[in-house]
Amino acid sequence: xxxxxxxxxxxxxxxxxxxxxxxxxxxxxxxxxxxxxxxxxxxxxxxxxxxxxxxxxxxxxxxxxxxxxxxxxxxxxxxxxxxxxxxxxxxxxxxxxxxxxxxxxxxxxxxxxxxxxxxxxxxxxxxxxxxxxxxxxxxxxxxxxxxxxxxxxxxxxxxxxxxxxxxxxxxxxxxxxxxxxxxxxxxxxxxxxxxxxxxxxxxxxxxxxxxxxxxxxxxxxxxxxxxxxxxxxxxxxxxxxxxxxxxxxxxxxxxxxxxxxxxxx
Amino acid sequence: xxxxxxxxxxxxxxxxxxxxxxxxxxxxxxxxxxxxxxxxxxxxxxxxxxxxxxxxxxxxxxxxxxxxxxxxxxxxxxxxxxxxxxxxxxxxxxxxxxxxxxxxxxxxxxxxxxxxxxxxxxxxxxxxxxxxxxxxxxxxxxxxxxxxxxxxxxxxxxxxxxxxxxxxxxxxxxxxxxxxxxxxxxxxxxxxxxxxxxxxxxxxxxxxxxxxxxxxxxxxxxxxxxxxxxxxxxxxxxxxxxxxxxxxxxxxxxxxxxxxxxxxxxxxxxxxxxxxxxxxxxxxxxxxxxxxxxxxxxxxxxxxxxxxxxxxxxxxxxxxxxxxx
Numbered sequence: 293x294x295x296x297x298x299x300x301x302x303x304x305x306x307x308x309x310x311x312x313x314x315x316x317x318x319x320x321x322x323x324x325x326x327x328x329x330x331x332x333x334x335x336x337x338x339x340x341x342x343x344x345x346x347x348x349x350x351x352x353x354x355x356x357x358x359x360x361x362x363x364x365x366x367x368x369x370x371x372x373x374x375x376x377x378x379x380x381x382x383x384x385x386x387x388x389x390x391x392x393x394x395x396x397x398x399x400x401x402x403x404x405x406x407x408x409x410x411x412x413x414x415x416x417x418x419x420x421x422x423x424x425x426x427x428x429x430x431x432x433x434x435x436x437x438x439x440x441x442x443x444x445x446x447x448x449x450x451x452x453x454x455x456x457x458x459x460x461x462x463x464x465x466x467x468x469x470x471x472x473x474x475x476x477x478x479x480x481x482x483x484x485x486x487x488x489x490x491x492x493x494x495x496x497x498x499x500x501x502x503x504x505x506x507x508x509x510x511x512x513x514x515x516x517x518x519x520x521x522x523x524x525x526x527x528x529x530x531x532x533x534x535x536x537x538x539x540x541x542x543x544x545x546x547x548x549x550x551x552x553x554x555x556x557x
Numbered sequence: 558x559x560x561x562x563x564x565x566x567x568x569x570x571x572x573x574x575x576x577x578x579x580x581x582x583x584x585x586x587x588x589x590x591x592x593x594x595x596x597x598x599x600x601x602x603x604x605x606x607x608x609x610x611x612x613x614x615x616x617x618x619x620x621x622x623x624x625x626x627x628x629x630x631x632x633x634x635x636x637x638x639x640x641x642x643x644x645x646x647x648x649x650x651x652x653x654x655x656x657x658x659x660x661x662x663x664x665x666x667x668x669x670x671x672x673x674x675x676x677x678x679x680x681x682x683x684x685x686x687x688x689x690x691x692x693x694x695x696x697x698x699x700x701x702x703x704x705x706x707x708x709x710x711x712x713x714x715x716x717x718x719x720x721x722x723x724x725x726x727x728x729x730x731x732x733x734x735x736x737x738x739x740x741x742x743x744x745x746x747x748x749x750x751x752x753x754x755x756x757x758x759x760x761x762x763x764x765x766x767x768x769x770x771x772x773x774x775x776x777x778x779x780x781x782x783x784x785x786x787x788x789x790x791x792x793x794x795x796x797x798x799x800x801x802x803x804x805x806x807x808x809x810x811x812x813x814x815x816x817x818x819x820x821x822x823x824x825x826x827x828x829x830x831x832x833x834x835x836x837x838x839x840x841x842x843x844x845x846x847x848x849x850x851x852x853x854x855x856x857x858x859x860x861x862x863x864x865x866x867x868x869x870x871x872x873x874x875x876x877x878x879x880x881x882x
Contacts, residue, residue: 344779368782379774382643382827392770396782400763403830448781 293320293481294354294370294451295328295442296341301350303340304331311508314348318500320451323478324485325498325515329528332504336488338454341485342373354452364379368396371451376487383430386440390416393447408447415446418473422468434461442470453477455486459493471497491532491543495519503527519543564831571838578845582619583611585853597698598600621806622741622848622862623841624750625815628803631758634821634833635796638768639789640700643822646815647800650707652715653809655684656801660808661733673736673743674805681801683709690792703793739784739810739863741848751805757799758837764788765830772827790804810863812870813840823877843869 300313311323314337318324326334339345341352342424343359352359354370358507372393384392390412391404398404404412418420419439419486429437438461453474475497476483494501496516501518504510505527519541521534531546590598590607597603598611632647648654657682663672676705692698692706718737727731736743767788772779775785803810817840821832847865854860872877 339776342780343775356658363782364779364784365782368780375777375780378777379641382638382641382772382822384769384772384827387774388769388828392773392781393771395766400767406567544672 294483295319296340296371296452296483296485297353299350301340301352302348303333303336303350304345305336308333309508310348312510314502314510315350316502316512318483320481320483321478322483323475324483324500324502324512325494326485326487326502326504327489327491327494327524327527328504329399329506332488332506334489334504335456335470337504338373338456338485338487342371342454343367344373365396368448370450371452371454372445372448374445374453374455376460376517378437378441382524383428385425385513386416386421386429386432387412387425389429389440390443390447393444396448411449412443412447415443418446419443420469421509435463435466438462439466439470442473446473451482453482453484453486453542455484457489458486459490464494467493474517491524491528495541495543564828566837567825567831568834571683571726571835571842573620575838575842575845578842578849579619579623582622582845583615585849586610586615587856590748598653604680617747618848619739619845620742621744621750622845623802624747624754625741625744625810626817626844626847627754627758627806627837627841628750628799628806629810629813629834629844630817630836630838631761632796632799632803633840634798634818634836635761635792636814637818638772638829639792639796640704641702641772641774642700643819644815645704646710647796647803648809648811648814649704650688650797651684651710651714652681652797652800653804654711654718655687656681656804657737657809658714658721659683660736660805661718661725664729664733664736665721665725671745674745676800677808678801678805682797684714685797685801735861736808738861739808739866740859741807741851742859742862743808746805747806750802753799753802754837757795760795761833762792762830765828765833766834768792768829771829772829779784808863809865810844811862812866813844816844816866816870816874820877 296318298314298316299476302310302313303378326337326367328334334509336345340347343352354362354367359367391408393415394408394411396403413422416425421436421439421443422434424436429440432440455474458470458474462470471493474484498515500512501515502510502512503518521532521543523541525532532543533546534540535544584595588610590611592601594607598608627699629647632817636645636647637643638647656677660673663676688703688707688710689698691710692703694702722730722733767783770781771785771788779785818832818836821835821839825831825835844862844866847869848862851860851862851865
């Protein structure tokens, strides 16, 4: 159980004004969605929360300890980040990839033990990629690689999940699998923060939302309070229409009425 | 996991190959020495002529060849992980160029042969510092910037080497060219190389898993708890020192550092905990074998060992590459 807190945090995006400092508290069991238009700094925020980028001002705390005073290994034992993109300098197998999630728990001279292997295999099974265990990750499809990346984070058994577009490349079925997994993790006490570009995924699967505006402003709160069509329209600079499907809100871009002013000449 | 069960077997086979290569290089030469005689000398007896031949000529040279090959294999494997580029080799950062300028400079100035390894070592370290310093741009060095800086500095050293060769009197040229190709007849004592190789090989063993994670990129590695900058700097300094020692022992022997880690990866996968020690053993075995060929193929004429490593390495490498997925 870990609380992730930011105190007057200003993320560092070169060439951009500071904006409003962010003071956020992500408690165990919460599922936060970070929403905002392209380039607003969702990824930079997640990297800053993980301690991979220094903030311009303010700080990030894991429980009550400032992130920068913790060793990377200690951070990695509690916090995992699923990256939006990944590089493979030297191709490894799917199982080897899931096993690197155990790295923070092993001393340099230790090899992965039976328990680590079990955790890695279970993680692969949870993402339905266990049948690919011996394949090289470079031979997989984009969606399969995304699931392997999430399995790696799962094998890391974090109490704070940071996931940057966790549904990237995934078909609808696997989007649901991944979101259910994150909900289940939160149900067991993990704090989850995900950067999302899909408003409807956020509306369905997150209980808290943080909206990042291009001018450096932000607002956050419980999801139902934030899912306000006019506020979201301002966020994306795109008129939206809300419908309810089975009680849940669904947003679609509003089709401008003929003759209404829009981008077309 | 794959690699775990193969690991001790692969290392044992490579160690055996290394021992056989050393034994072969002791037995073969202008005076062939058969197995029983070899054993007699190694256990403290035997013919005095054989004793002299083995203990003061062939054994030091075989040990120097093995250590140099081990240094180059390990340095190549480390450089490839550090730069996350399978085309990197120990010389990619301009090290051999700096060493060559040092060595040729010492030869040109008529320094005694004793000074050549020292001058090469200093030249290699100078080049390392130069490349590392120049690669510090805005926001510090990155593998790509380090690689490009190294390539450009190496080109600069190449020009200086050519310049030194044109200045040199004709009678010194063969020695210089042999040095540039890599030649173990310069190896005076194998011990400095071994004194560096053994602790370095032991030191990299616990770094292996961290390097596996680093191969996934610095951000991923940092998020998995790797202290990326300290690890990269350790690897850089270590690989540079290994290469400098190899170059000052035997000149710039090519191909070992590029081809050996590559062949091992194609055969054994990408687990650095296996690849790093295997590179030491395979590099050592390959260079020992190549040196034996270099001094026996056209005996009494000796070939630069770099010619042999290239002639052996190129087709083997191409074959493996062709057969890989």
